[in-house]
Amino acid sequence: MGKVKKMKVSKSSGEPDRMLSLADQIVEDKSVRHTGRVKVRKRNENDDEFVDEKLSRKILEQARAQQEELEEEHGAGAGFSKEKRPKTVRLGHGASADADGSESDEEELDEDDGCYENIEISEEDERALERFMSQKPGTRRTLADIIQEKITEKQTEIQSQMSDNASVQMQALDERVVNMYKSIGQILQKYRSGKLPKAFKIIPALRNWEQILYITEPDRWSAAAMYQATRIFASNLNAKMAQRFFNLVLLPRIRDDITEYKRLNFHLYMAVRKSLFKPAAFFKGILLPLCQAGNCTLREAVILSSIIIKISIPMLHSAAAILKIAEMDYTGANSIFMRYLLDKKYALPFRVIDAVVFHFLRFLTDKRELPVLWHQCLLTFMQRYKEDISSEQKESLLELIRVHAHHSITADIRREIVNSKCRDEETGTSHEMPMGFDD
Incomplete structure (x- = not known):
């Protein structure tokens, strides 16, 4: 089949040239002509306006942040209520795994995964259990007590060189380092979410990490900061060092929170879950000392047991x-x-x-x-x-x-x-x- 000849158009009038045959004119009329004109469709003012995808994502993030602030202002610090807690809980804003040597910051949980049954104890049950509690429980030692003892030994020149890796290593610190970690401690007192200072993430790699940690005042950290710190220390410390962190920092905070609020804050609950990824450190640093103390309450035992039953050990x-x-x-x-x-x-x-x-x-x-x-x-x-x-x-x-x-x-x-x-x-x-x- 031969090529279709294009119809000649007159330059003056734009009309097809009449010299073409009838067949060529019919073919030319049925063919579609490509025009270079771009059609611009005018929108009516009443048409719906759509929000860009990036803008809608930013709007949702701001709304979520405002919702979290409202929950914190209305008493969410002592634990989220069952009606207000979302089904998906995200701690942090997706910091990379390389930043602290652990897995992703985001943990998705079902609504009932971070909960435990409400505990109601009658006075008769409490009196019966008190008969089996130790009348002379051992004294609780915190990180501050141990650091203070070491400082006293240093000042009196009685301290001896300890070969145990778990012992507290005391060193003379530069004043700028002390001021920096004191400022980090102030940040951790108000921390809610987001990335932590890089100077805090390198603490597990330091030889005198307990001394540096004491400067940040762990007993004044927010619950969210305690969770993030547990993630970092459980991932970067060996079992013996992690055991000391759990026993001296995490365990006293858990017991104080349960005593004050009659339940465990959600972030602290997640911190205990994270500590179970080092089972030996969890048992030696939290569970066994709690049993040996002789004054572990029924409420504390039920809350910790609800975590144990959910985690593979x-x-x-x-x-x-x-x-x-x-x-x-x-x-x-x-x-x-x-x-x-x-x-x-x-x-x-x-x-x-x-x-x-x-x-x-x-x-x-x-x-x-x-x-x-x-x-x-x-x-x-x-x-x-x-x-x-x-x-x-x-x-x-x-x-x-x-x-x-x-x-x-x-x-x-x-x-x-x-x-x-x-x-x-x-x-x-x-x-x-x-x-x-x-x-």
């Missing part, structure tokens, strides 16, 4: 914690922690099983009326590990529940014990209960 760390709790003097909080750890359904070693059995058998000669928490813990243990006890332990436990009985729980415990198959029936060997355990 390696079996060996939990087994070591159960072993240590079983050796301690009994308190109601110990029963709560042990119950929640046993309820995680680990395949525990026989040594830990024997330690828990011996823990309960110590009450054969105890004449006190045991609280419901003790019976619930024993029931949980029998439900999870009834197949792992020996026949001798089985008989001793039956004798135990005859001495200490509960009208609604003991029947279930007896049923679990009677219907269980002992471990020595499967292997043909008998395991004696250990009388003592090593660290």
Whole structure:
């Protein structure tokens, strides 16, 4: 097929040239002509106006910031109310993982993920639990106490060189450094969100990090600053150093917040969750010292246990914690922690099983009326590990529940014990209960 000839147009009139044939004129009339004119459509004044995508994003960010300020002004510092707390909680503004060696600042949680059940304790229950609390609890030592002791030793020239990596390293600090970290401490007192000063992020890398941290006055930090600091220190310190941070800084703040507000601030709750990413440091720095103190309240135990049950913890760390709790003097909080750890359904070693059995058998000669928490813990243990006890332990436990009985729980415990198959029936060997355990 040949090319279609273009129709010649007269320069003067713009009309098609009449000299073309009729066929060429018909083809020219049906073809579409490309024009260089750009059509500009005029908008009516009543047309809807649309906001640019970047502008709408900025508007939403400003509205979210104003909403957070309103919540803080109306008492959100003691914990977000259930009605006002958003389903997605973001702490910080997306600082990179390279800035502090940890994962992203943003953590998305469901509405019920950061919550725990409301605890109501009657006066009768409080009096019953007080009978099992230590009458002479150990004194709480804070970071300030330790630093002050070291300063005194330095001034009196009694301080000796310590080889332990966990000891506080005291050094003479430049006045400009002290002033800088004091100003950082003032920033952390009012911190709500955003990036932290870079000078604060390098503290874990310093040899005398505890001395520098003391200058910032951790007991006056805001709850959001405590969460960010926990993220940084848990990510950049080894287990022994992180244990000291949890024990000297985080634990006193948690206990003071629960004592004052009867609940735990959301940011501090998230800080405890973050500390569980170093399980050894969490157990040695928070859980075990809390149990050894002998004055851990039921409210504190329930709040921390609600975090433990939600986080995956390696079996060996939990087994070591159960072993240590079983050796301690009994308190109601110990029963709560042990119950929640046993309820995680680990395949525990026989040594830990024997330690828990011996823990309960110590009450054969105890004449006190045991609280419901003790019976619930024993029931949980029998439900999870009834197949792992020996026949001798089985008989001793039956004798135990005859001495200490509960009208609604003991029947279930007896049923679990009677219907269980002992471990020595499967292997043909008998395991004696250990009388003592090593660290």
